[in-house]
Amino acid sequence: MGLVTFVSDSLRNLASGLGYERDKAAQAEFHFTAMGEAQLEAMYRGDWTAGKAVDIPAFDSVRNWRNWQAKNDQIERIEAEEKRLNLRSKLLEAMVLGRLYGGGALVMGIGTDDPMKPVNLDAIKQGGLRYVHVMSRYDIVSGEIRLDPEDEWFGEPEYYQLNTEKGAIYHIHPSRVVIFTGSRRVSRTREVEPWGDSILEKIRDAVANAARANHAIAQLLEEAKLDVIKVPNLMSTHLASNEATARLTERFRTAMSIKSSTNALVLDDEESYEQKQVSFTNMPEVLQQYMLVVSGAADIPATRFLGQSPAGMNATGESDLKNYYDRVSSEQELTLTPALSRLDEVLIRSAEGARDKAIHYVWAPLFQKDGKELSEIEKNRSETFNKWSASGLVSDQVLGKV
Incomplete structure (x- = not known):
């Protein structure tokens, strides 16, 4: 990935050569060089900033998990199923692989189904989800991408291929695979394979420059x-x-x-x-x-990434964290929820034996209010209720249900 120091616009000056062939900066171009598996792993394991850039957003996405909205006994069975499958930890691992390699996946094993056939949701019985395995893009290979717009599985591979240590080859239908792609690619590259790019490829220069600066200062200490x-x-x-x-x-x-x-x-x-x-x-x-x-x-605030105290007068870093957590919440809704829907439909049926359409979930909030904020909210709430009660516009019976 080349470092470009100039982006030209319509400004030109014939006398100075600005914007013309004599302008050295006008010849600069962007270049992208993909990093291989070994390079990505070395960067992740060898540099702490690279490791945190991969781990932190994935960890924050699942650390407070999600709250199921259903009857109490249904919630207990679904949460027990998640615990049996160790789903939360496996989702975190798959997301880390996706951010590191540009592709991570959760592969479902359902009953005695033929793995090459689409999942038949109506046939899933209680306990039908036998396992959920974590794999990277280097563990499973995607087949040819379906490009027929009339195809139900448009944009998905014909199959995913898994090669075992014993030499056996398994083909898995895409309905049984949940993928996480790290940094998104443009649509044209997704016509070749379903994966994305490693997030380390975008921050490689920043990480390398910081490492060089740190090393140079350490050498000066000698x-x-x-x-x-x-x-x-x-x-x-x-x-x-x-x-x-x-x-x-x-x-x-x-x-x-x-x-x-x-x-x-x-x-x-x-x-x-x-x-x-x-x-x-x-x-x-x-x-x-x-x-x-x-x-x-x-895209991680310094208060979270570096554990650094906020700078500036009266700075608390709270606004930075709120903006960051808002972004993580948006990613949960826009990326995680659609990706997990394929797995969740199987999970609910495996826990209940059937699908109750009323069952759903919401992601738990990431930003937690402290005791002072909660007490102020309760105080304002009590004062508002007292005003409503004193006005006689709202009966005490109604207020008691609020």
Whole structure:
């Protein structure tokens, strides 16, 4: 992925060459180079910022889970089924694989069905969902994409292929696979395969620059204080032979040992000694800016990504977190809910033995109010009810049901 420093517009200047062939920046172009499985895994495992960029949004999407809306006994059976299948943890793993590799999947095993046939929801009995397995795009291979607009499975592969360690080949119908794609691709690339791109491919430059800045500062620490000793005739006398060099090396090793124990450096009367120190005045701010770029590229606020205290007067970071959690909630509704609907229809039938149309769920809120906010809400609620009661416009019986 190339780094472009200029994006041209309609502004041109013939005298300066701005916007014409003589303009160096006008020749810049974007280039995209896909990263392989080994590179992505090395980046994820070897750099903590890359790992957090992959893990945090996936973790936040499932950490408060979802609240089923149904009768109490129905909720108990559905939640027991989720627990039996370890669904919450497996969803998190599949989402991490999707964000890391551009493709993660949950594969369902249903009863004794032929895995190459579409799921028959009406035939699913209680306990019919035998397993849910987590796989990456490198574990299962997608077949040819269906491009017939009249096809019920338009945009889906003809099948997913799984190769076992024993050499067996399984073909799985797409109705039994729930995929997570990481960073979305344009439609033309999805005509070839159903997967997306790794989110690390978009933030690769930001992560690499931050890592280089961190490493450069760490190297400077080794030379934060440097001793400089000037020796007369150094090249002509003391470095003229291996024997002379060895004597010089041993001499200063002994001198530094004496300095360490007595806090005094012993030198010849013609030699001089000084210390040079590296200034770190602006380096923390420089490194912080690199880290903030990574945080912005990953679309995670610094208060969440870096555990950093908010900057600015009266800043609490609450608005940043609310905006971030709002985005995660939108992703839950726009991406997770449609993807999981295929699995949930099977899950409910496996828990109940039938499908009650009234059963549904809502995602649990991510941003939790503290005790002070809750008490203020309750106070305002009580004052409002008292005003309604005193006005006589609303009866106490109605207020008691609110």
